[in-house]
Structure formats: C-alpha cells, structure tokens
Amino acid sequence: MRLVVVGASGRMGRMLIQAVAGTEGCTLAGAVEREGAEAVGQDAGSLAGLAPLGVAVTDDPLRVFAEADGVLDFTAPAATVAYAELAAQARIVHVVGTTGLRPEDLAKLAAAARHARIVRSGNMSLGVNLLAGLVRKVAATLGEDFDIEILEMHHRHKVDAPSGTALLLGEAAAEGRAVALAERKVAVRDGHTGARAPGSIGFATLRGGSVVGDHSVIFAGPGERIELGHRAEDRGIFARGAVRAALWAQGQPPGLYGMNDVLGL
Numbered sequence: 351m352r353l354v355v356v357g358a359s360g361r362m363g364r365m366l367i368q369a370v371a372g373t374e375g376c377t378l379a380g381a382v383e384r385e386g387a388e389a390v391g392q393d394a395g396s397l398a399g400l401a402p403l404g405v406a407v408t409d410d411p412l413r414v415f416a417e418a419d420g421v422l423d424f425t426a427p428a429a430t431v432a433y434a435e436l437a438a439q440a441r442i443v444h445v446v447g448t449t450g451l452r453p454e455d456l457a458k459l460a461a462a463a464r465h466a467r468i469v470r471s472g473n474m475s476l477g478v479n480l481l482a483g484l485v486r487k488v489a490a491t492l493g494e495d496f497d498i499e500i501l502e503m504h505h506r507h508k509v510d511a512p513s514g515t516a517l518l519l520g521e522a523a524a525e526g527r528a529v530a531l532a533e534r535k536v537a538v539r540d541g542h543t544g545a546r547a548p549g550s551i552g553f554a555t556l557r558g559g560s561v562v563g564d565h566s567v568i569f570a571g572p573g574e575r576i577e578l579g580h581r582a583e584d585r586g587i588f589a590r591g592a593v594r595a596a597l598w599a600q601g602q603p604p605g606l607y608g609m610n611d612v613l614g615l
C-alpha cells in the first residue's frame with residue numbers, strides 16, 4: 351500500500367514514517383508539511399532518524415495524493431478537514447488521528463466519508479480501544495451512585511483538552527449508561543461549583559514534561575472505587591495502529607470507521 355504521511359515533521363509524523371518504512375507491504379509514497387515548514391525539501395527518512403528513503407518532504411499534497419492509496423494524518427483540525435476533501439477527491443483512504451476536532455469539523459469528515467474510506471480515532475492503540483470496551487461494560491453494570499471521573503496527563507506541548515482519548519473513554523462510559531456525553535460532560539471546575547451533579551461525567555486535565563499519554567477512568571462509589579487505566583510509553587503504538595487501520599480500510603466500502611472496526615472489537 352502506498353502511503354502518504356501529512357504533518358511529516360511532527361512528533362507523530364516522524365513515528366508514522368518509521369512505521370510505514372517498517373511495515374511489509376507498505377511504502378512511503380509521500381511526506382507533506384505545511385507551506386514554509388523547515389522540513390520541506392528534506393528527505394523523509396532522514397527526518398525520521400532512518401536511512402534516506404529518497405522521498406523529499408513537499409508542501410504540495412495534490413501531487414503526492416494522486417500517486418497514493420492512503421494518507422496518515424496526525425496534524426491539526428483545519429488541516430485535517432482540508433485533507434479529507436482532497437483524499438475523497440483522490441479516492442484514497444484517510445486515517446485521521448488528529449484530535450481537538452469540533453462538531454462542525456466532524457460533520458465535514460462525515461460528508462467526505464460518503465465517497466471516501468475514513469478511519470478516525472482519538473487513540474489508535476490496541477490498549478486504549480480494549481480499555482474503552484471495559485469502561486462501557488463497567489458503566490453499564492454500575493448505577494449512577496458510582497460517579498465517573500476521567501483523568502488524563504500529556505506532555506507540555508499538547509494543545510487540546512480534554513484529550514481525544516479522554517473523550518473517547520467518556521463516550522464509552524456514556525454509551526454504557528445509555529446517555530449522551532454532551533449532556534453529562536463536565537470538563538472544567540473552578541471556584542464555588544456546588545455539589546457534583548448526579549450522573550455527570552467529569553474530566554480532569556494535567557499537562558507537563560514529556561508524558562506520552564496517561565488515562566484513568568475512576569468509578570467512585572459509596573465506600574469503594576474502581577480505577578481502569580492505560581499508560582502509553584511509546585508513540586509507536588499510535589503509529590502502528592494507524593498503518594494497520596490504513597491496510598484494513600483498503601478493502602472496505604466508503605464510510606466513517608473507528609478503531610473498534612479495525613480491531614474487530
């Protein structure tokens with residue numbers, strides 16, 4: 351499968367180049383960065399700490415999309431919305447790891463998925479997607495006398511909150527309880543908040559250092575607490591998940607898929 355990495359010089363972009371180069375049956379068909387980025391013109395392999403791959407980073411996505419079967423996109427919301435349109439025009443698979451997408455961005459991805467195969471997930475790792483299944487089950491089993499709180503910590507450079515993973519886990523908890531997350535979500539607490547609203551799903555965000563991604567889902571009940579968690583130690587888990595998603599999506603009809611589809615969960 352010929353894959354393009356957009357956001358090639360980012361923390362995830364470099365990991366994606368490594369993952370594509372290290373996966374049998376995949377070749378790096380292109381590497382794209384935003385106009386004016388320092389990496390434009392550099393060899394994508396060298397950028398990712400590998401031997402040169404003979405693929406120069408470009409700021410012209412159209413040219414490389416025309417020669418590819420799929421694009422791996424861990425960039426920023428505005429870029430991802432634009433790439434969804436280009437990938438749909440080129441009829442290639444679009445794997446979206448970008449987080450911080452607003453409802454109107456998600457609506458644009460859903461529109462593109464009428465003609466394109468898109469796999470989107472706030473977390474492409476096996477572990478977190480398994481954890482989401484456990485959270486759904488525990489939330490469905492326990493009543494509302496168990497309060498659900500989701501705690502996440504990421505590195506100091508992360509720009510969106512709560513993390514895409516925390517929201518994915520919140521969605522799983524809400525599904526388990528058969529409620530809408532949008533109606534139960536409490537993402538900020540400050541000052542005199544009053545007592546906790548029964549049935550709310552709370553989020554707490556920590557940022558600092560080089561943390562790759564820590565998540566805990568806490569079910570706090572009368573006299574006891576259940577905690578389910580995941581610690582990411584290496585961004586390679588997200589990159590390998592994205593390549594797996596692209597390979598899986600190649601054989602699917604147009605639509606918007608998640609990692610649970612890819613992993614058969």
Ligand SMILES: NC(=O)c1ccc[n+]([C@@H]2O[C@H](COP(=O)([O-])OP(=O)(O)OC[C@H]3O[C@@H](n4cnc5c(N)ncnc54)[C@H](O)[C@@H]3O)[C@@H](O)[C@H]2O)c1
Nearest residue numbers: 357360361362383384424425429447448449472473474588
């Ligand atoms: N879903 C997952 O499993 C997962 C895992 C890790 C990170 N992420 C998400 O991936 C995104 C990127 O994370 P990161 O840590 O690599 O960030 P980063 O800032 O290191 O990298 C983003 C890159 O995208 C580039 N970019 C921005 N606009 C572009 C455009 N129009 N065209 C091409 N490139 C463009 C930037 O120049 C930068 O190099 C974030 O939203 C993050 O939350 C998701």
Ligand SMILES: O=C(O)C1=N[C@H](C(=O)O)CCC1
Nearest residue numbers: 449472508513514515562563
């Ligand atoms: O480093 C990031 O940024 C990450 N983003 C995803 C999220 O928002 O959950 C996945 C974990 C790493």
